[in-house]
Amino acid sequence: MNNLFSLEHAQQLDQQDPLHHMRDQFHIPKQDNGDDEIYLCGNSLGLQPKRTQEYLNYELNQWQKLGVKGHFSGDFPWMPYHEFLTEESAKLVGAKNTEVVCMNSLTANLHFMMVSFYRPSKTRNKILIEDHAFPSDHYAVESQIRFHGFDPDQAMLLAKPREGEETLRTEDLLNLIEMHGDEIALIMLPGVQYYTGQVLDMKTITEAGHAKGCMVGFDLAHATGNIPMNLHDWNVDFAAWCTYKYLNSGPGSVAGCFVHEKHHSNLELPRFAGWWGHDKESRFRMENRFVPMQSAEAWQVSNPPILSLAAIRASLDTVKEAGGIDALREKSLKLTRYLRDLLEQELSEEINILTPADNSASGCQLSLTVNLHVLDGKTVFDRIEAAGVTCDFRHPNVIRVAPVPLYNSFEDAYRFVSILKDSLQ
Structure with missing residues (x-):
């Protein structure tokens, strides 16, 4: 020393x-x-990989030379472009390839997930989040509760550190779940708490939530690209993350989403649907009967911005190069x-x-x-x-x-x- x-x-x-x-x-x-600079802010915005400009310029040139034909031409056609990000994204969160998709933004994905996984009833309508949640998560949860006609003051269950402490204790979270589990419809916590940097025990929390009949999801904004995870094996219902922090894909870049495969075949699960979630084989028949894909892609609503996906591909390739x-x-x-x-x-x-x-x-x-x-x-x-x-x-x-x-x-x-x-x- x-x-x-x-x-x-x-x-x-x-x-x-x-x-x-x-x-x-x-x-x-x-x-x-x-x-x-001594740049120690990757928890907020990661630095730009040098290959990002190359990947973006390639797509700009494709657009310049091919116009609409770029959807089906070149080494990375736009129509299936999000699929080029699937394998490496799945590795980062410990998922099957069919369980992840890059789409939307983080808070939008949390809303889309709550449409499917927050199904409150008169007796089970609470959402468990941490007291000092990232404000966007708090706003999203509060607005979802109001949307369903409940009072956030009654339906938001806030997990707090003990007096004089800054971080959450796993045993206190488990006690909350055990005590209020019959009233909790959804547990939505961070993988890594943004303010303290604390990593939560996602596996144990998920097991406890499921034992009480709760859905369990995680905001992985500060976890993806930071810590190894095993969302599939942990049996997490859903998760969402941004890609501009530890994944270095640029400000406001397209986010990621995980939906466990156990939910893929549930056609009764409510969702906000769009044509990019429709079965690929029949999407262009332009029929007005939604047939969801049997994967996390079914939660897509629109075709994604290719330039942002290109930046994510550059960042994922950089992570892959690092091992x-x-x-x-x-x-x-x-x-x-x-x-x-x-x-x-x-x-x-x-x-x-x-x-x-x-x-x-x-x-x-x-x-x-x-x-x-x-x-x-x-x-x-x-x-x-x-x-x-x-x-x-x-x-x-x-x-x-x-x-x-x-x-x-x-x-x-x-x-x-x-x-x-x-x-x-």
């Missing part, structure tokens, strides 16, 4: 890192002086642990880490608060940003930093802590 805080040690760790070369596959933003989610997780554990060790060694009195230390309960992100009475978190955030660090601040008092294994280095972690130390003076 005595030699931990040194540039030489960080550079030595980078030399030993089998994924260090992946940094060269990304465009790293520059400071005004020409140096690389997939298991290789990324192996480096992530080392890199985030190194950053945590530096913070605890150098700034244990000044900085508190909200994110659990247990590997099973944490991913890339560390959520930090400032303990000093003379300085608040926003002031410190402004100082480190001015010094060349890009991370983000979440009210009321959290600085979120995420060393991403695809492009962040051990040297990034060292330099961040050095700048943070100076900013706390």
Whole structure:
């Protein structure tokens, strides 16, 4: 530990890192002086892979040369383009190929999923979410409850940390499910909590929910591309995620969705339908009788934006080149642990880490608060940003930093802590 805080040690760790070369596959933003930014904001927007421009230009050229014929011509015809993303997307979330599809945006997908999987009755109408849910999730849940004619004050069941704690305890979640399970129609929680960076025990939560007759879904915005998952084996009913954080597909890019295969053949399951979810063999007969595909694709409503899908294909190919989610997780554990060790060694009195230390309960992100009475978190955030660090601040008092294994280095972690130390003076 005595030699931990040194540039030489960080550079030595980078030399030993089998994924260090992946940094060269990304465009790293520059400071005004020409140096690389210390970019630790992949939990909010991932950096651009260098191949993204190539993939986008290819589709622009296809459109330029072929017009409408591009739907059926070229190496990546537009008509089935979303299928080119299926295999690698499925690997990221531990699903069968038939269980995933790239479509819509994250909150839109959550709404579409709740159309099918939130089926409230007079006695079973509650939705369990966490008290400090990402606002868009909270709004979506509240609006769905109102849409069905129920009162959110009565039908929203909020899971809260214990007094004086910041993160949720699995046993408390399980107790809530056991106590209120007969009233809960849907459990919808994050895979990784956006504010604290806590990884929830999705497998155990799903088992507990199903034992009480509840549907169970997850928002995987901060989980996909961050931690390995096994949604199929865990028997999760549905999940949705964005692709612009750890998957680096660009701002506002098309989202992903998972629907367990056990639901694919249920023709009685309500859904908002559109022609892109109709059986492929008869879609262009233009008949007005909806025949859903026997896959997650059945929840599609419209043909997707190809340029956004091309950016996702570039990001998925970059992840594949790195060795997939298991290789990324192996480096992530080392890199985030190194950053945590530096913070605890150098700034244990000044900085508190909200994110659990247990590997099973944490991913890339560390959520930090400032303990000093003379300085608040926003002031410190402004100082480190001015010094060349890009991370983000979440009210009321959290600085979120995420060393991403695809492009962040051990040297990034060292330099961040050095700048943070100076900013706390």
